[in-house]
Amino acid sequence: MPVSPAAGFRRVFGHFGTGVTVITTADADGPAGFACQAFAPLSLDPPLVLFCPQNGSATWRRIRAAGAFCVNILAADQRDVSRLFGTRGADRFAALGWVPAPSGSPVLDGVLTWADCLVEAVHPGGDHAIVTGRVTTLGPCRDVTPLLFHRSRYTTTTPTSPYEPPEVVDTLLSWPRHTDWM
Numbered sequence: 635m636p637v638s639p640a641a642g643f644r645r646v647f648g649h650f651g652t653g654v655t656v657i658t659t660a661d662a663d664g665p666a667g668f669a670c671q672a673f674a675p676l677s678l679d680p681p682l683v684l685f686c687p688q689n690g691s692a693t694w695r696r697i698r699a700a701g702a703f704c705v706n707i708l709a710a711d712q713r714d715v716s717r718l719f720g721t722r723g724a725d726r727f728a729a730l731g732w733v734p735a736p737s738g739s740p741v742l743d744g745v746l747t748w749a750d751c752l753v754e755a756v757h758p759g760g761d762h763a764i765v766t767g768r769v770t771t772l773g774p775c776r777d778v779t780p781l782l783f784h785r786s787r788y789t790t791t792t793p794t795s796p797y798e799p800p801e802v803v804d805t806l807l808s809w810p811r812h813t814d815w816m
Contacts, residue, residue, distance in 0.1 A: 636783045654781040656706040656719045657685055658732075658740040659697040663726045665740045669720035671685065671783055672762070673705060681769035683751060686762040701753050703767060704739035708781040709746040710790035716781060736771050746780050748773035 657669035672686035682703060687694035697703045708716055718726055731743035735750035742748075751767030758764070779790045 652760045652783050654708045654712075654716050654783050654805055655685070656715065656742060656745075657687070657697065658704045658706060658742070659700045659702060660734065660738045660740060661696055661700045663696070665732065666693045666696045667706075667719055667726060667740065667742075676766060682754060682766050683749060683769060684764060684766045686759055686764055688762055693763075697765075698753065698756065700739075700812075702737035702739055703751050703753070704735045704737065705715065705749045705751065705767075706740075706742045706745045707747050707749075709744060709776060710779040710781050712781055713746060715742060732768070735773075736775075741773060745773075745776075746778060747775040 652671040653673065655670050655673045656667050657670045657673070659664060660666070668687070668691065670685050670687065674684055676682040676684045685703075685705070687697070713728065718724055718730070727740070732740040733743075735741050735748065737750050737752070739750060741750075749769045750771040750773075751769050754768045756763050756765050770773045782790055
């Protein structure tokens with residue numbers, strides 16, 4: 635099937651579940667941020683992540699100029715935070731608590747975890763930019779489920795029993811010699 639209409643592209647890739655993050659920065663104009671599903675860890679050595687903002691995003695321009703950002707990974711109870719940061723023109727930080735990461739970028743209250751990063755490289759990606767960031771600081775992890783997005787809806791994982799054996803992928807991700815992976 636040929637790829638052309640954006641609606642078909644969205645429908646097909648809407649079946650790929652993603653985590654929900656809020657990418658933040660701070661500059662002389664104050665804090666800024668946007669909801670971002672196009673995020674992924676990229677490399678262990680060096681520690682790199684990537685996210686993909688729209689080319690015309692005003693928040694992306696501020697992140698690029700600041701040279702630093704924080705990835706806030708949202709917890710299942712933060713749907714409203716995702717909606718707030720996905721709304722254009724909203725005063726996103728007015729009623730939301732946050733503290734500065736070492737770079738000064740906001741770490742939002744209640745997130746599952748966070749990573750403070752420096753912009754490492756920017757590559758073209760159609761109507762988006764592909765931004766790689768070097769992770770400089772990692773936050774603590776809360777013992778809660780993540781907020782996910784699948785088929786145009788928020789969802790979450792089901793809690794796993796501590797009595798079940800880990801999945802093969804869990805074993806691989808915690809394996810200290812990642813070069814042994816198949």
